[in-house]
Amino acid sequence: MAVRSYGVAIRDGFEHLMTEHREVFTIGQGLWSPWYVGSTMTDLEKQFGKARVIDTPVSELATTGAALGAALCGYRPIVIHPRVDFMLLAVDQIVTQAAKWRYMFGGDVNVPLTVRAIINRGGEQGAQHSQSLHAWFAHIPGLRVVMPATARDARDLLIASALCDDPVLYIDDRWLYGVEEEIGSPVELDLRLEGPRLVREGAELTLVGAGHSAWLCTEAARSLAENGVSCDVIDVRVLNPFDARLIVDSVRRTGRLLAVDGDWTTCGFAGEVIASVVEALPPGALRASPRRLTLPEAPAPTSAPLERSYYTNVADVVTAARQLVGVPGDSWE
Amino acid sequence: MVARTSPRYDAADTDLGALADPARFHESLTLPLEDRGWLTGALRTMMLARACEERIGDMVTSGKIRCPCHLAIGQEAAAVGVARPLRASDRVFGAHRSHAHYIALGGSVRKLMAEVLGRDTGASRGMGGSMHLIDREHGLHGTVPIVGATIPIAVGAALAAKMDGRGDVAVSFFGDGATEEGGFHESMNLAAALKVPVLFVAENNMFSSHLHISLRQPHASVARYAVAHDVPAWRVDGNDVVAVAAAACEAVARMRVEPGPAFIEAVTYRWRGHVGARDDEDVGVSRGGDLPAWRQRDPVRRLFEALVAVGDADTGLLGRLEAELKAEVEAAWAQAQGDPFPAPDALLARVYGGAR
Numbered sequence: 001m002a003v004r005s006y007g008v009a010i011r012d013g014f015e016h017l018m019t020e021h022r023e024v025f026t027i028g029q030g031l032w033s034p035w036y037v038g039s040t041m042t043d044l045e046k047q048f049g050k051a052r053v054i055d056t057p058v059s060e061l062a063t064t065g066a067a068l069g070a071a072l073c074g075y076r077p078i079v080i081h082p083r084v085d086f087m088l089l090a091v092d093q094i095v096t097q098a099a100k101w102r103y104m105f106g107g108d109v110n111v112p113l114t115v116r117a118i119i120n121r122g123g124e125q126g127a128q129h130s131q132s133l134h135a136w137f138a139h140i141p142g143l144r145v146v147m148p149a150t151a152r153d154a155r156d157l158l159i160a161s162a163l164c165d166d167p168v169l170y171i172d173d174r175w176l177y178g179v180e181e182e183i184g185s186p187v188e189l190d191l192r193l194e195g196p197r198l199v200r201e202g203a204e205l206t207l208v209g210a211g212h213s214a215w216l217c218t219e220a221a222r223s224l225a226e227n228g229v230s231c232d233v234i235d236v237r238v239l240n241p242f243d244a245r246l247i248v249d250s251v252r253r254t255g256r257l258l259a260v261d262g263d264w265t266t267c268g269f270a271g272e273v274i275a276s277v278v279e280a281l282p283p284g285a286l287r288a289s290p291r292r293l294t295l296p297e298a299p300a301p302t303s304a305p306l307e308r309s310y311y312t313n314v315a316d317v318v319t320a321a322r323q324l325v326g327v328p329g330d331s332w333e
Numbered sequence: 334m335v336a337r338t339s340p341r342y343d344a345a346d347t348d349l350g351a352l353a354d355p356a357r358f359h360e361s362l363t364l365p366l367e368d369r370g371w372l373t374g375a376l377r378t379m380m381l382a383r384a385c386e387e388r389i390g391d392m393v394t395s396g397k398i399r400c401p402c403h404l405a406i407g408q409e410a411a412a413v414g415v416a417r418p419l420r421a422s423d424r425v426f427g428a429h430r431s432h433a434h435y436i437a438l439g440g441s442v443r444k445l446m447a448e449v450l451g452r453d454t455g456a457s458r459g460m461g462g463s464m465h466l467i468d469r470e471h472g473l474h475g476t477v478p479i480v481g482a483t484i485p486i487a488v489g490a491a492l493a494a495k496m497d498g499r500g501d502v503a504v505s506f507f508g509d510g511a512t513e514e515g516g517f518h519e520s521m522n523l524a525a526a527l528k529v530p531v532l533f534v535a536e537n538n539m540f541s542s543h544l545h546i547s548l549r550q551p552h553a554s555v556a557r558y559a560v561a562h563d564v565p566a567w568r569v570d571g572n573d574v575v576a577v578a579a580a581a582c583e584a585v586a587r588m589r590v591e592p593g594p595a596f597i598e599a600v601t602y603r604w605r606g607h608v609g610a611r612d613d614e615d616v617g618v619s620r621g622g623d624l625p626a627w628r629q630r631d632p633v634r635r636l637f638e639a640l641v642a643v644g645d646a647d648t649g650l651l652g653r654l655e656a657e658l659k660a661e662v663e664a665a666w667a668q669a670q671g672d673p674f675p676a677p678d679a680l681l682a683r684v685y686g687g688a689r
Contacts, residue, residue, distance in 0.1 A: 051496070056526075057523055061519055066486070067489055069486035069489020070490065070496075072486070073474070073497075093482070097477065102683065104457065104477075105460065105465060106458030106460050107679070107684075108458075109469075142684050144685075192686075
C-alpha cells in the first residue's frame with residue numbers, strides 16, 4: 001500500500017499498461033509538454049519512447065481517427081484530449097465512427113480505443129476551457145463512459161478502459177489531481193463488470209455523483225454525519241452503459257435522492273439518475289421530491305465572483321441535503 | 334509489378350485539362366510490354382463489379398433492395414488498379430460508393446448481395462447494408478458514408494502497420510467531395526508528419542452528390558492538395574486500369590520499404606446518379622449531356638480492345654465473360670434471397686463486446 005494522488009495514480013496506470021501490454025500506446029496534443037496534462041503523464045515519453053508516446057499536430061479529428069484506425073489493427077491506443085472543449089472537434093470519430101463500428105460491421109469487430117478527456121475548470125478560464133459534457137457522450141449506445149472519482153479508480157479504470165474491447169471515453173478531472181488515497185498494486189479489472197459503487201452507507205438520504213461530483217458528495221456526507229444526518233453515497237463511476245440498480249436499491253431504503261452533477265441541468269446526467277429511480281420505484285416510495293444540484297444554465301464565466309458562484313461546492317451539497325431531509329438551518333453548527 | 338513509370342503530378346497543373354474532357358481517351362489502352370498477365374483477371378474483376386452493381390441497381394429500381402446504394406458503374410478501373418499491388422495484410426478503407434472496392438479486393442458476391450438485403454449471412458452480418466461493407470480476410474477494414482470519415486482511420490491503420498514493421502500499407506479510397514472536409518487535410522498533414530505508409534486515393538468523378546466540382550472548388554484537380562502537404566502524388570486517367578495500377582505499384586512499393594504517405598488522383602466519371610440506379614437524373618437535378626461521351630471512356634471496353642489488339646484475348650471473350658458473370662451474380666442473388674435475417678436478439682447483442 002502506498003499513498004497516491006489521483007494525478008500520479010493516472011500516471012501509474014499508464015506505466016502499468018505500457019509495461020505489461022506492448023499493444024498500448026498513447027497519442028495526443030501536449031504529451032511531451034510538462035504542463036498540458038498535469039502530473040498524469042510526466043516523462044512517459046522518456047520512459048517508453050516517443051514512438052509509443054506520440055505528441056501530435058493540432059488536429060483533434062485526425063488524431064482521434066488515427067487512434068481508432070490503430071485500434072482496428074491490433075493496438076490499444078489511448079488518445080488524449082487535454083481539454084474536453086477541444087475534443088469536440090473529434091466528435092464524429094468518437095460518436096459516429098468508434099461507437100458504432102462494431103455494430104454496423106456485424107458485432108465481431110473489436111474496437112479497443114480509449115479516449116481520455118480532461119475536465120480542466122476554474123482559474124477564470126471561461127466558457128471554452130471548462131466544459132464536461134459527459135451526458136452527451138453517455139447518451140451514445142456503444143460508447144462506454146467512465147469518470148473516476150478516486151485515485152484507485154483513476155488508475156484501475158484507466159487500465160480497465162484500455163484493456164476493454166469496446167471504445168471507452170475516460171474523463172478525469174484536474175480538480176481531483178491532488179486528492180490522495182492509500183492504494184495497493186494496479187488491478188486489471190474487467191470494465192464490463194464495473195458500475196456504480198456504494199462508498200458510504202447511511203439511512204436518510206442518497207447522494208449520487210460521478211467524478212468530481214462524487215468527491216463533493218463524499219465530503220458533504222462526512223460533514224452531514226457530524227451533524228447527525230447519515231447518507232448513502234454512490235459514486236457512479238461508469239455512466240454508460242448505466243446500471244441504476246444500486247441507486248434504486250439505496251433510494252428504496254432512504255426515500256430521498258440528491259443527484260449532484262458538474263454539468264448543466266437540461267437533458268443532463270442528474271436528470272437521468274432521477275428518472276431511472278422514479279421509474280423503478282412504486283408511487284409513494286419517496287419521502288421527498290428528488291432534487292438535482294447542477295451548474296447554472298450559463299456558460300462558465302471568467303470573472304472571479306461570478307465563477308465562485310457558478311461551481312457547486314461542498315457547502316452547496318450540504319445545504320441541499322439539509323433541505324431535503326428537513327433539518328432546520330439554525331440547528332446546524 | 335507493372336514495369337511502367339507513371340507520370341507524376343506537376344504542382345503547377347491545378348486543373349484537369351484533357352482528363353476532364355469527355356471527348357478524349359476513348360481509344361483502347363496502351364498495354365505494358367511485360368507483366369500483363371494479370372490484365373485478363375483485371376478485366377474480369379471490373380466486369381464482375383459492374384455485373385453486381387447492375388443487378389443491385391435493377392433491384393433498387395424494383396424495390397427489392399431498400400438501403401441506399403451508391404453505384405460506381407464506370408469507375409471500376411480505380412478500384413481494380415489500386416488493388417493490383419495490395420495483399421491481404423494491407424488495410425483498405427472506403428466510403429459510401431465502395432461496392433467496386435469490395436469486389437476488387439476479392440469480396441464474396443454472395444455476401445455483398447446478402448448484405449444489401451439485410452441478411453445475417455452478409456458481409457456485415459446484415460447490420461450495415463450497402464454503405465457499411467467489411468471483409469477483413471481480404472484487407473477491407475470498413476467503408477462508411479460519413480464523407481471523409483475513414484481517411485484519418487486509414488492513417489491510424491498505417492501507423493499500426495508501421496509499428497508492426499512488416500511492410501504493410503493502408504489505403505484510403507474517397508471521392509472529390511471528401512477533399513472539402515477538414516479531416517482530409519488534417520489527415521494528410523498527420524500522415525506526412527508521422528511518416529506512415531498510407532495511400533490516399535481520390536476518385537475524382539467531378540461530382541459530389543448533384544454538385545459539379547466547378548461549383549465547389551476554384552480548381553478541379555484535387556492532387557494540388559497533396560503538393561501542399563508534401564505528399565508524393567500521381568494523377569492518372571482513372572478509367573485506365575493500367576495507368577492506375579502503375580501509379581499504385583510505384584507508390585506502394587516505395588511505402589513498403591520506406592514508410593510515408595502517397596496520393597493518387599484518378600479522374601473518372603460515374604454513370605449513374607449519386608444514389609440509386611438512375612442515370613438521367615441526380616438528386617432531382619438533371620445532369621448535362623456529357624454522359625454519352627463519358628461512356629465512350631469505358632474502362633472495360635478500352636481494356637478489352639487492348640487485350641484483343643495484342644492477342645491476349647479473342648473477340649468473343651467479352652460476351653462469354655458477360656454471360657458467365659451475369660449467371661454468377663444471379664446465382665448469388667438467388668441464394669441471398671433465401672438467407673435468414675439477423676435474429677431478433679442482434680438488435681442489442683451486437684452493441685458491445687461480450688456480455689455487458
